[in-house]
Amino acid sequence: MAPAFGRSISFPLSPARSSSSSSSSSKAAARHVRSISLPSSTRAAHPLLAHLHATVHAARAWAAATDPAPTPSTGLAHLHALHAALAELLLLPEPRAALRRAPAFDCLLDGFLALADAHGAFQEALVDLCRHAADAQAALRRRDAPRLASAARAQRRAEKDLARLASSARAAARLPQHHQHLLLSGSASASAAEVEVCAVLAEAVAAVAAASAAVFSAVECVSSAATAAAASVNGSSKKPAAAASLMMSLVTIRSKGAAAAAASSDEDKEMAALHKLQRLEQCVAEMEAAGSDKVFRSILHTRNSASFQEAMAPTFGRSISFPLSPARSSKHVRSTSLPSCRAPHPLLAHLRTQAAAARAWSSTSATATPASGLARIAELQVALADLLRLPEPQAAVRASASDGRLLHAFLLLADAHQGFQEALLALRAGAADARAAIRRRDAAALAAAARSRRRTEKEIGRIAADVARCARQIGSGGAAAAAADKETEMAAALADAAAASAAASAAVFSAVAAMSAAAATASGSSKKSAVFAAAFALAKAAPETADVAPEKLEELERCIDECESGSEMVFRSIVQTRLFVTAKLGSCFLGLGVDSESLPSPASRPAAARPRPLMAAGHHHVRSASVPCHSHPLLADVDGQLLALRAWTANPGQNALSLAHVRALLCVLDELLHLPLAQGALMARSAAADSLLDGFLVLADAFGSFLAALLALRQHAADLRAALRRRDAAKLASAARALRLAGGKELDHLAAALARDAARCARAGGLLASTSTTCAAAPPAEVEVARAVAEAVNDTAVASAAVFLEVGAVADAAAALASPASCSPKPKKSRLPSLVVNASGASRSRRPVSEQRREAAALEKLQELEQCVAEVESESEKVFRSLVQTRVSLLNIHTPTF
DSSP, rough: OOOOOOOOOOOOOHHHOOOSSHHHHHHHHHOOOOOOOOOOSSSOOOHHHHHHHHHHHHHHHHHHOOOOOHHHHHHHHHHHHHHHHHHHHSSSSHHHHHHHTTTTTHHEEEEEHHHHHHHHHHHHHHHHHHHHHHHHHHHHHHHHHHHHHHHHHHHHHHHHHHHHHHHHHHHTHHHHHHHHHHHHHOOOSHHHHHHHHHHHHHHHHHHHHHHHHHHHHHHHHHHHHHHHHHTTTTSSSSOTTTTGTTTTTHHSSTTSSSSSSHHHHHHHHHHHHHHHHHHHHHHEEEEEEEETTHHHHHHHHHHHHHHHHHTTTTTTTOOSSOHHHHHTOOOOOOSSSSTTTTTOOHHHHHHHHHHHHHHHHHHHHTTSSSHHHHHHHHHHHHOOOOOOOHHHHHHHHTTTTTTTTHHHHHHHHHHHHHHHHHHHHHHHHHHHHHHHHHHHHHHHHHHHHHHHHHHHHHHHHHHHHHHHHHHHHHHHHHHHHHOOOOGGGHHHHHHHHHHHHHHHHHHHHHHHHHHHHHHHTTSSSSHHHHHHHHHHHHHHHOOHHHHHHHHHHHHHHHHHHHHHHHHHHHHHHHHHHHHOOOHHHHHHHTTTTOGGSSSSSSTTOOGGGGGGSOOOOOOOOOOEEEEEEEESSSHHHHHHHHHHHHHHSSOOOOOHHHHHHHHHHHHHHHHTTSHHHHHHHHHHOOHHHHHHHHHHHHHHHHHHHHHHHHHHHHHHHHHHHHHHHHHHHHHHHHHHHHHHIIIIIIIHHHHHHHHHEEEEEHHHHHHHHHOOSSTTTTHHHHHHHHHHOOOOOOHHEEEEHHHHHHHEEEEEEEHHHSSGGGGSSSOOOSSTTTTTTOSSSSOOGGHHHHHHHHHHHHHHHHHHHHHHHHHHHHHHHHHHHHHHHHHHHHHHHHHHHO
């Protein structure tokens, strides 16, 4: 970019450039030769260096602030900004070149590692503090003295851990500063560049250590205040040692003549203690929201930027929780922040922390929300993905390639969360039906909604039982492997993370099923909904029952709204993790020359040697780089999604669930298109790829038009409803014609064009893929990939056309019921619509009963149409985005960029 800028960081020009014997032009050129990274020391500093100094000063100012008291979340924000600025500076070539020769480089690495360890332990302390605060609040509310004493002792232990963390964080900056002093004073071999870079990094480490210690101390102060408030509830003793007698005045039964002032004082102290404990929980929540995990990651990223360069630290060879080899243990035998050589890597410790947090949530899932459980699972999957990017976990995965337990576990988890998403949609529909039945006092509709919801609850319970059984089997297998061989420590950690994810998922599913059962119990006065339905029919339902049932249903719908986004995120992260593990299992056989055609087929192997998931690992799990022996898991997932979509299209149900099947197929197909074999198969068949691209373009255009049609249907249904209520003949006829045109004709034409054009593109793509003359010697797996993509286009078009036709049929039915000509085949002026009666004429009681019923049926059909549009609109937008994303992936394969 700028090859002539050859000057160093902040040093004077070389003698050849600054010589007095040079010409004036050479002197001018010498004065203006500048580096693109750092200017000269006599001029203004480099923007990145100035930005780093500014963030360092801000962090130190925050740590030194006393009025007002600093909030820990603000300190985390300062730390994250400081590490971002430091990481940007370390990307420049001059600091990296100076660090290669700096004697204090290893000590700087030790400082960053100590800070990473401290923040990893801080996350564990936050989890413990939150749990102990919840126990203390429960003990205060129940007036349980032993439980309060136990919670207070546990909370004090956590506070001592925070104090030790603050002390270790302050000590992390002393060693780099000591080496900097030696470098500045006595080392003659150190250059000015090394001095300046080491000074900048030492100052940054010191600022991070000071701010981290301030954050830990601030959290400790908040926790200490809450513990002291809980310990002073009795008010009679100032010593915290008498924990058993803290609640004596609250537990002891007082006589009626006891002093009212003492009772009021105890109540005030109890309320103050509860307030302090709630403040502690709020502080922990703010820390998690502010990004304590982000700060931990940024410290690791900064350390990696400084150490993981090829020529920067050749003697730094400490591995992740494995003993060092004799050749590498010359300089860096152990870290200054780890107790022994066998201490785990920070990412491994972070994974174990997240797994412990997920298991802790599983044990307290009865009082927590399912959305928080899904957030725990997502954080665990992110930590697992970070760890799998390191070389040691990849080697551990390759070493355990003969055991398919981990792959099968992730596949089961992905299937379970996909089924959970479908169950959430069914629960939402059932809750809406139950709410409508309660408002209308419809006994039959209420009973049908209760039966549908019970079926969905049984399905969720079955999924939870399968996942819980998988968690137990994975946990037992991982523990046995860890006990058998120390070299399988990483594989055991991965298995423990998968088991924790499965256990937390089962707890989430059970919690949602329990909430749905509670809503069903609230909507009926007995175990059988017939009793409640009969009470509705006689209009004798209790007022409190009528109030509680909608409230429980609203709570269930809010829970479903919170779980939908979290479940989608967890599903994608599990699929991504399984794809990464599969790729690493396949890459271990890539260099061995193992060919899929040379491997024995499952039918030729004896029954004892065939793979058995979640059983004893005695089978062969030989995989290629992208596709295993016979069928890659993602290719099998695509086939499974195709079968599920075809089965749903053959027996259609709710439109939203049909579109959910389509979206699941597109998500798995997009993951398949990232495999090397899939990319090679489609690049070798350019004509087939063109046809498939046209097919996805037809699908995307169709869903774009369908979204516009849904908006028009919503507007026409609202106009028709208003015309029915006002009994306006002209508006009623106009709105009915518009609804029939938008619903019946346009959607019918759209469905027919979609099925015709997409089927033609899929047929052409599949035919060209199977009969390509240029790829006659291609392996069958490539043909299967092209076939799967073509079938996905065709089946998506068929299912989408069915959804379009179904929505059009609902719109036609609503327009026919509300139309003025619905009573007679030929509308005449003398026979105006019986629905439209002048409000100033005869009263409503004189209208025929058939007209009133028909009007009620029309309003009900319009409400059904609006509900159908609301459900389909959200899923259609998601399908449209998935189509665009899949087409982009296919376009990147067809026209690669270099």
